[in-house]
Structures are given as C-alpha cells and as structure tokens.
Amino acid sequence: MAGSDDMIGLSIAEMRDGMSLGEFTALNLAEAHICAAKNVKELCGYVTETPDQAKEMAVASDARRAKNEVGALEGVPLAIKDLFCTKNVPTTAASQILSGFRPTYESSVTANLWRAGAVMTGKANMDEFAMGSSNMTSYFGPVQNPWRREGDEQAVAPGGSSGGSAALVAASAVPGAIGTDTGGSIRQPAAFCGVVGMKPTYGRCSRWGIIAFASSLDQAGPITRTVQDAAIMLSVMAGHDPKDSTSVDIAVPEYEAALTGSMRGLKVGIPSEYRVDGMPGEIEKLWAEGADWLLRSGAELVDISLPYTKYALPTYYIIAPAEASSNLARYDGVKYGLRLSNDDLETQYAKTRGTGFGAEVKRRIMIGTYVLSAGYYDAYYLRAQRVRRLIARDFEQAFEKVDVILTPTAPHEAFTLGDKMDDPVAMYLNDVFTVPASLAGLPAISVPSGLSANGLPLGLQLIAPAFGESMLFCAASSLESCAGFVPRPTIVAGPN
C-alpha cells in the first residue's frame, strides 16, 4: 500500500488508476484526506468537516469495487461548497440565518456525485449566500489563499465566492471540489488560487437543492487541479433533472474523450474590450502569451469586438440583486434557521433578517428591493434585462467568426485578505471579465497559466458557445499543457 503522504496531491485521474491497480483503497484515500484537512486547518476552508461520513462512504465504495461496480468517481474524495443541500449534514450558505439547518434532501448535483461513487470530505466555506469575491463575507470567517506573496507572510484572499473550494483544492486537501458560479464565483477564486475552475452552460447542471442566489445565472461546476479532472467531474455532475425545469435535456458527452490536445483548425477570438484601464502589464503580457501558445498549437487568432462588455457589470448588479432579493425573501425565521424575537410577526421578520444576514447580503437585498419597487422597475430592471440581450448578442455575433474566446480571468492577482471591503464597487470590479459570459449563460473555464511578479498565480479564461463544453475542455487542455504551470502554494496538506 502507498503511504498516506503519497496519496496527497494526486489528481482524480491518478486516484482512479491507483485504486483500479489496487495500490490503495477508497478508505486509504478518505483517511489521508481527513488528515490533510487537519494539516491545512488554518486556511478555514471547511465550514463543516464530515470525517465519519467520508469513512462510511469510502467503505461502501470499496465494497462496490469488490463487486466490480465502479463509478466514474469511485472512491474519490471531494469537498462540497456549503451552498449545496446535503441530507442530514448542516448546510449554511455561510450565513447565520441558516444556523441549525439540516436539509432533509440531497441536491441533484451532489446526488449525481455520490451515485458515481464519490466520497464527501466536508462542506466548503464561501462568501455568504455566494455574494462576494474575497470570502470575507462568510459568517464563519474568511478563507485564506494557500499562496503567499514571495517574501511576505501576509494572508492573501482566495477570491470568491467558492473560495473554500478553490483553496482546499490548491492546498491538496482534496483533488476536487464543487462550486457555484453566478458572476465568476468559480473562475475568479480558481484564478486566485492557481487551480482549474469551470462554469458550464446555464442549464447543463441541475440547480435543484442549490441554495438560490440569482436563479437566471447560478450554475454548479467543478474546481480541480487539472483540466482532465474537471472534465471527469462535469460528465458526472451534468444532466437533465425533472426537478429543475431549466436543466436542459440533451445528452452529456464524455468530456474526457474531448481532450485531444489539438487546436488545429480552431479559431480563437481575442476581444479588444477586455483591455481595461489600469490593468497591470503582467496580465496583458500573460494574455498575449496565452494567445501565442494557442497559435503554436495550431489555432488561428482572430481579433473580435464585444462592444457591450463595459455594461456587463452594472447590468449584473441590477439583475443579480433583484433575483436575490426575491429568493432570499424565504428566510423569515418561520420555516428554518435563525429566529429572533417573539413580539409580533413583522418585528420577528425584521429582527431575524436584520441580524441573520451579513452586510453584503443586506446591501444586495436593498438594491434588489429598490430596483424592483414601484416606479423604478422599468428604469432599472427592465432596462438591465434589455442590455443583457445586447451582451448576449455580442457573443452570438462573435461566435459566427470564432470557436472560442480567450481573455484574462481577473484584472489583477489575488489581493491582501481584507482589502477592498470598504469599497463595494471596487470589489465588484473583480468580476469584470467573468460576468459577461455569465449574463450570456455561456460555458467558461479558468486555467492557471502563470505567476505574477509577486509570485501569485494568474489565470486565463476561455469562453465557448452554449453547450460547447467539449471544445472548451479541449482548448483548455492545450492551454494547460503550453502553460506548464507549476503550483507552489505556501500552505499545502502534503509533502508535494
């Protein structure tokens, strides 16, 4: 049997091979990763660890393997963003208002993972209700990025909202995790932590059992250390679900088979509007380098224009808060979670919600309530929905000329933990490159591609047409092999 340390840092594909060769069991893996979680406790990556459940699930997985029943993720330990409802396991959305909540049901995406044999290590920390780009808004305290600036011990933000998922994967506490992405919540933390983060097409994965933030934008997706692992995970996560009428009923390909590594004949669009004011030269340089890598892999580069890009963020900050204010109306102290005051119903609502929600969540409920209120609906909400159509049309027109679009994932490297908290708009600008694809419902992936001058990871983003995940993974794997990114976070769970 392999030593415990040898199992930390393996990819999902390597774990799959190791188990099938009998080098180690699912239980060995589960125990090694329970220990790994302890080693990186300072990152605050988990809200809830589930070691007992992990061991139970691993034992069951080994029993299935003995009977030759081997699922696509058989025995693979995974962390689950605490936005996915997991049966009998506390689910908090990193909010005080859900304290004590134990779902009596399992989300469809996690159910798909367990059906394929995966093992849950715990529930990953996140920004409260997935609202944030830093993980500072978690009720349970912020996640730390396992990376540090060279020669600097100061804690760095992991990005958000799926910051716990990204940090745990980057620190090798798990080979993979699931997150959700509403405006960049998978891709931006993946870029900040030097891992792969993928948001599928809206409708690819069922949203049933995911605590809702903005229903027309939310999508589940994988966070892994390799593109291949993301492909393996998405094939399991995706698929039609009768319980989510917006999940699309089309076949889910074996994405792993699409990783041919060839870019021959593919046209890669470079959108001029993604050169924003004040963007550091190193981001621009990495972007140009990425384009050159794809060119040398056989792709053709095409300059394109997405003229409505600059309106994506303000559009998003009308639509997402509007949907959030409606979705979060359900937290009233009656059905689940926190309840404060028993004076009268109105006071109970206001006190419970006023205390139970954190500052950023309240801010967004307030914006949403305002833009949906009588007299302002047309000026804000309807206008934003019409601009959204123009943003989506930008991409439709671009994809008449190109197969995939290459951009930076974020306009800068990871910032110091705690920065930007006094300026909401500066924080929102983190998602300037990820929000447009979200508004258009398109699949996109962040691939770790280089290091900043400070020694922090930087990501490049690829965006594909709707349901073009196979091609997206193919292009991402080309980018990955050209980049030859070598992860070297300061805080790691194992010896690698």
Added chain:
Amino acid sequence: MALDKEIVARIAKLARLEITESDLEVMSQELSQILSWIEQLEEVNIEGFEPMTSVVKMDLKVREDVVTDGDQADDILANAPERKDHFFVVPKVIE
C-alpha cells in the same frame, strides 16, 4: 440617484430588514455610490430589444397534470424553529 436616509429606511421596511440608525447613514452612502455607477446603463440605446428572461433557447417541458410529490409534512417541518403538530408556529397575527 442619491438615496437619502428616508428612502433607505423605506426600502428596508419593504425588505423586512431591521437596520440601525447609524447603519442607515452608511447604507445610504454605499447604495448611492452603487446606483450612480449602475446608472451608466442609461446611455445604452435599447430601442427594439426585448428583455432577456431566459438565456438558453429551450421550451419548458410539459407533463401530465398529476400529483408526483407530497406527504412529507414531517420533513418540511423538521427544521422549523417552532412547530406544533403539523403546523409552523408564529406570533399571533389576527387579534
């Protein structure tokens, strides 16, 4: 548009959020800043473009109009802060 404390208090009431007097001040500044940034959308010519309500071109599925779910009162009430028999308990609403 600048939101003064009175408007912020009115929105907070609509949203059923208790906000302290000192937070009202901070929030009115923050929300005003966010809204004035959002208002750049006014320069976009949206003439002739319908609001986008669904990003994926698909028809919603139809199914037989029959009961497929239910009889889960215990599960539904399992997380209630206060319950009695098969009811959620709330402070008295009707005098």
